[in-house]
Amino acid sequence: MRITCPHCGERDHREFYYKGHALALERPSPDAGEAAWDDYVHQRENPAGVTRDLWYHEGGCGAWVVVSRNTLTHEVLGTQAASEARA
Amino acid sequence: MxxxxxxxxxxxxxxxxxxxxxxxxxxTGAMTMLSPRKGQDGALDEAMRAVHGLGYPAPSGVESAGEARAIWFGHSSVLLVGAEPGQRLEEHGVLVDQSxxxxxxxxxxxxxxxxxxxxxxxxxxxxxxxxxxxxxxxxxxxxxxxxxxxxxxxxxxxxxxxxxxxxxxxxxxxxxxxxxx
Incomplete structure:
Protein backbone atom coordinates (compact mmCIF):
# COMPACT_ATOMS: atom_id res chain seq x y z
CA MET A 1 0.00 0.00 0.00
CA ARG A 2 1.31 3.45 -0.94
CA ILE A 3 0.10 6.68 0.63
CA THR A 4 0.70 10.08 -0.93
CA CYS A 5 1.85 12.48 1.77
CA PRO A 6 0.92 16.09 0.92
CA HIS A 7 4.51 17.14 1.70
CA CYS A 8 6.67 14.16 0.78
CA GLY A 9 4.82 12.58 -2.13
CA GLU A 10 4.09 8.89 -2.52
CA ARG A 11 5.58 6.80 0.29
CA ASP A 12 5.48 3.26 1.57
CA HIS A 13 2.83 2.64 4.22
CA ARG A 14 5.47 1.45 6.71
CA GLU A 15 6.35 5.13 7.26
CA PHE A 16 2.83 5.80 8.55
CA TYR A 17 1.05 5.14 11.83
CA TYR A 18 -2.67 4.41 11.64
CA LYS A 19 -4.94 6.34 13.99
CA GLY A 20 -8.45 5.44 12.88
CA HIS A 21 -11.46 7.21 11.45
CA ALA A 22 -10.88 10.93 10.80
CA LEU A 23 -13.27 11.74 13.59
CA ALA A 24 -10.97 13.90 15.68
CA LEU A 25 -11.44 16.63 13.06
CA GLU A 26 -15.13 16.83 14.01
CA ARG A 27 -14.83 17.12 17.77
CA PRO A 28 -18.15 18.35 19.24
CA SER A 29 -18.27 21.59 21.22
CA PRO A 30 -17.99 21.20 25.03
CA ASP A 31 -21.72 21.91 25.49
CA ALA A 32 -22.92 19.69 22.63
CA GLY A 33 -24.66 17.37 25.07
CA GLU A 34 -24.24 13.78 26.21
CA ALA A 35 -25.59 12.15 23.07
CA ALA A 36 -23.11 13.95 20.80
CA TRP A 37 -20.20 13.17 23.12
CA ASP A 38 -21.23 9.54 23.58
CA ASP A 39 -21.30 9.23 19.81
CA TYR A 40 -17.91 10.93 19.45
CA VAL A 41 -16.17 8.86 22.10
CA HIS A 42 -17.73 5.42 21.62
CA GLN A 43 -19.63 4.95 18.36
CA ARG A 44 -17.68 3.97 15.26
CA GLU A 45 -18.71 3.27 11.70
CA ASN A 46 -17.37 0.13 10.06
CA PRO A 47 -18.06 0.91 6.42
CA ALA A 48 -17.80 -1.56 3.58
CA GLY A 49 -16.68 1.00 1.04
CA VAL A 50 -15.24 4.48 1.24
CA THR A 51 -13.86 5.65 4.59
CA ARG A 52 -11.72 8.53 5.81
CA ASP A 53 -8.83 7.73 8.14
CA LEU A 54 -6.18 9.68 9.98
CA TRP A 55 -2.62 8.52 9.39
CA TYR A 56 0.48 9.99 10.99
CA HIS A 57 3.62 10.26 8.87
CA GLU A 58 5.83 9.29 11.79
CA GLY A 59 8.65 7.85 9.68
CA GLY A 60 8.66 10.97 7.55
CA CYS A 61 7.65 14.59 7.90
CA GLY A 62 5.45 14.28 11.01
CA ALA A 63 2.25 15.49 9.36
CA TRP A 64 -1.20 14.10 10.08
CA VAL A 65 -2.82 13.04 6.82
CA VAL A 66 -6.47 12.36 6.03
CA VAL A 67 -6.62 9.36 3.70
CA SER A 68 -9.78 8.45 1.78
CA ARG A 69 -9.77 4.81 0.86
CA ASN A 70 -12.05 1.98 -0.09
CA THR A 71 -12.15 -0.88 2.41
CA LEU A 72 -13.48 -3.30 -0.22
CA THR A 73 -10.90 -2.68 -2.94
CA HIS A 74 -8.04 -1.25 -0.82
CA GLU A 75 -7.90 1.60 -3.33
CA VAL A 76 -6.54 4.88 -1.95
CA LEU A 77 -8.78 7.60 -3.37
CA GLY A 78 -7.06 10.70 -2.08
CA THR A 79 -5.08 12.36 0.69
CA GLN A 80 -5.08 15.74 2.34
CA ALA A 81 -3.11 17.38 5.16
CA ALA A 82 -5.22 17.23 8.32
CA SER A 83 -4.45 20.90 8.97
CA GLU A 84 -6.17 21.76 5.68
CA ALA A 85 -8.98 19.24 6.01
CA ARG A 86 -10.00 20.90 9.25
CA ALA A 87 -9.72 24.51 8.03
CA MET B 1 35.28 17.99 38.65
CA THR B 28 28.40 20.36 11.11
CA GLY B 29 28.71 23.00 13.80
CA ALA B 30 25.48 24.50 15.13
CA MET B 31 22.18 22.84 14.28
CA THR B 32 18.92 24.65 15.00
CA MET B 33 15.38 23.54 14.30
CA LEU B 34 13.25 26.41 12.98
CA SER B 35 9.45 26.36 12.97
CA PRO B 36 7.49 29.35 11.74
CA ARG B 37 5.05 30.90 14.20
CA LYS B 38 1.43 30.74 13.07
CA GLY B 39 0.99 32.68 9.81
CA GLN B 40 4.64 33.84 9.85
CA ASP B 41 6.00 31.54 7.13
CA GLY B 42 6.73 34.42 4.79
CA ALA B 43 8.22 36.63 7.50
CA LEU B 44 10.54 33.83 8.66
CA ASP B 45 11.63 33.27 5.07
CA GLU B 46 12.45 36.99 4.71
CA ALA B 47 14.34 37.07 8.00
CA MET B 48 16.39 34.02 6.96
CA ARG B 49 17.25 35.67 3.65
CA ALA B 50 18.27 38.90 5.38
CA VAL B 51 20.36 37.26 8.10
CA HIS B 52 21.76 34.11 6.46
CA GLY B 53 21.33 34.68 2.73
CA LEU B 54 19.16 31.59 2.31
CA GLY B 55 15.40 31.17 2.24
CA TYR B 56 13.01 28.77 3.93
CA PRO B 57 13.29 25.68 1.73
CA ALA B 58 10.33 24.14 -0.07
CA PRO B 59 9.30 20.64 1.04
CA SER B 60 12.05 18.12 0.18
CA GLY B 61 14.44 20.96 -0.64
CA VAL B 62 17.66 22.45 0.69
CA GLU B 63 18.87 26.05 0.58
CA SER B 64 22.53 26.80 1.05
CA ALA B 65 24.78 29.82 1.39
CA GLY B 66 28.48 29.21 2.02
CA GLU B 67 28.82 26.79 4.95
CA ALA B 68 25.21 27.29 6.06
CA ARG B 69 22.45 24.95 4.97
CA ALA B 70 18.73 25.06 5.60
CA ILE B 71 17.44 21.50 5.26
CA TRP B 72 13.69 20.91 5.05
CA PHE B 73 13.03 18.72 8.06
CA GLY B 74 9.34 17.90 7.97
CA HIS B 75 5.99 19.51 8.60
CA SER B 76 6.67 23.13 9.65
CA SER B 77 10.30 22.30 10.38
CA VAL B 78 13.63 23.31 8.92
CA LEU B 79 17.08 22.45 10.26
CA LEU B 80 19.56 25.29 10.00
CA VAL B 81 23.00 23.70 9.89
CA GLY B 82 26.43 25.27 10.08
CA ALA B 83 25.38 28.71 11.29
CA GLU B 84 24.33 30.21 14.60
CA PRO B 85 20.79 31.51 14.05
CA GLY B 86 20.41 35.28 13.99
CA GLN B 87 18.33 36.84 16.76
CA ARG B 88 15.91 38.22 14.19
CA LEU B 89 14.66 34.72 13.40
CA GLU B 90 13.19 34.45 16.90
CA GLU B 91 10.60 37.10 16.08
CA HIS B 92 9.00 34.90 13.42
CA GLY B 93 9.93 31.38 14.40
CA VAL B 94 10.49 28.99 17.27
CA LEU B 95 14.14 27.99 17.55
CA VAL B 96 15.40 24.83 19.21
CA ASP B 97 19.12 24.12 19.55
CA GLN B 98 19.74 20.56 18.35
CA SER B 99 23.49 20.81 17.84
Missing part, protein backbone atom coordinates in the same frame (compact mmCIF):
# COMPACT_ATOMS: atom_id res chain seq x y z
CA UNK B 2 37.61 17.17 35.79
CA UNK B 3 37.40 18.72 32.38
CA UNK B 4 34.75 17.09 30.24
CA UNK B 5 35.80 16.39 26.69
CA UNK B 6 33.15 16.70 23.99
CA UNK B 7 32.68 13.44 22.11
CA UNK B 8 31.17 13.38 18.64
CA UNK B 9 28.25 10.95 18.06
CA UNK B 10 30.25 8.62 15.80
CA UNK B 11 33.55 8.82 17.69
CA UNK B 12 35.30 5.46 17.40
CA UNK B 13 32.85 4.22 14.75
CA UNK B 14 33.93 6.16 11.67
CA UNK B 15 35.54 6.66 9.17
CA UNK B 16 34.83 3.49 7.29
CA UNK B 17 35.83 2.36 3.80
CA UNK B 18 34.29 -0.53 1.89
CA UNK B 19 35.33 -1.04 -1.74
CA UNK B 20 35.20 2.35 -3.44
CA UNK B 21 32.73 3.72 -0.89
CA UNK B 22 33.37 5.56 2.31
CA UNK B 23 31.40 6.76 5.29
CA UNK B 24 32.64 9.58 7.48
CA UNK B 25 31.28 11.71 10.25
CA UNK B 26 30.37 15.33 9.46
CA UNK B 27 31.15 17.96 12.06
CA UNK B 100 24.27 17.69 19.85
CA UNK B 101 21.11 15.78 18.98
CA UNK B 102 21.94 14.34 15.56
CA UNK B 103 24.55 12.01 14.18
CA UNK B 104 25.49 13.16 10.68
CA UNK B 105 27.23 10.69 8.39
CA UNK B 106 28.45 11.41 4.90
CA UNK B 107 28.29 8.50 2.47
CA UNK B 108 30.48 8.81 -0.63
CA UNK B 109 31.22 6.66 -3.59
CA UNK B 110 29.86 5.13 -6.77
CA UNK B 111 27.68 2.57 -4.95
CA UNK B 112 26.07 5.03 -2.55
CA UNK B 113 22.68 4.86 -4.28
CA UNK B 114 22.71 1.05 -4.12
CA UNK B 115 23.57 1.16 -0.43
CA UNK B 116 20.64 3.49 0.29
CA UNK B 117 18.33 1.35 -1.85
CA UNK B 118 18.83 -1.32 0.83
CA UNK B 119 18.04 0.99 3.70
CA UNK B 120 15.69 3.79 2.63
CA UNK B 121 12.20 3.20 1.14
CA UNK B 122 12.53 6.22 -1.18
CA UNK B 123 13.83 6.40 -4.74
CA UNK B 124 17.22 8.13 -4.35
CA UNK B 125 18.48 7.68 -7.90
CA UNK B 126 19.91 10.89 -9.34
CA UNK B 127 17.00 11.25 -11.78
CA UNK B 128 14.43 11.19 -8.96
CA UNK B 129 16.52 12.70 -6.18
CA UNK B 130 18.90 15.31 -7.65
CA UNK B 131 21.63 17.20 -5.76
CA UNK B 132 19.93 19.43 -3.19
CA UNK B 133 17.05 17.04 -2.53
CA UNK B 134 16.21 15.89 0.97
CA UNK B 135 13.77 13.41 2.45
CA UNK B 136 12.55 12.55 5.90
CA UNK B 137 12.16 8.81 5.83
CA UNK B 138 13.29 5.57 7.41
CA UNK B 139 16.95 4.54 7.42
CA UNK B 140 16.69 0.88 8.29
CA UNK B 141 14.33 0.93 11.27
CA UNK B 142 15.24 4.47 12.30
CA UNK B 143 13.53 7.71 11.45
CA UNK B 144 16.07 9.93 9.79
CA UNK B 145 16.92 12.45 7.14
CA UNK B 146 18.62 11.78 3.80
CA UNK B 147 20.07 14.64 1.78
CA UNK B 148 21.93 14.47 -1.50
CA UNK B 149 24.95 16.78 -1.24
CA UNK B 150 26.74 15.61 -4.40
CA UNK B 151 26.26 13.30 -7.38
CA UNK B 152 27.62 10.38 -5.36
CA UNK B 153 27.42 11.87 -1.87
CA UNK B 154 24.71 11.85 0.77
CA UNK B 155 24.24 13.11 4.29
CA UNK B 156 22.44 10.67 6.56
CA UNK B 157 21.08 11.92 9.86
CA UNK B 158 19.60 9.97 12.76
CA UNK B 159 19.17 10.71 16.45
CA UNK B 160 22.54 10.76 18.17
CA UNK B 161 21.60 7.79 20.38
CA UNK B 162 21.26 5.65 17.25
CA UNK B 163 24.69 6.43 15.77
CA UNK B 164 26.02 2.93 16.42
CA UNK B 165 22.98 1.28 14.79
CA UNK B 166 23.30 3.59 11.79
CA UNK B 167 26.96 2.72 11.29
CA UNK B 168 26.21 -0.99 11.74
CA UNK B 169 23.37 -0.95 9.18
CA UNK B 170 25.39 1.19 6.80
CA UNK B 171 28.43 -1.08 7.03
CA UNK B 172 26.32 -4.20 6.35
CA UNK B 173 24.71 -2.55 3.32
CA UNK B 174 28.05 -1.26 2.01
CA UNK B 175 29.61 -4.71 2.31
CA UNK B 176 26.65 -6.33 0.58
CA UNK B 177 26.86 -3.87 -2.31
CA UNK B 178 30.66 -4.19 -2.57
CA UNK B 179 30.41 -8.01 -2.59
CA UNK B 180 28.36 -7.86 -5.77
CA UNK B 181 31.36 -6.30 -7.53
Missing amino acids: GNLVAKSPCKGLLPLSVGAMSASEVE DAWAVVRLDGPGAEDVLARLVPVDVRLCAFPVGSTARSKIGHMSGSVTRVGEASFWLMVFRSMAETLVHDLKSAMEAVAARG
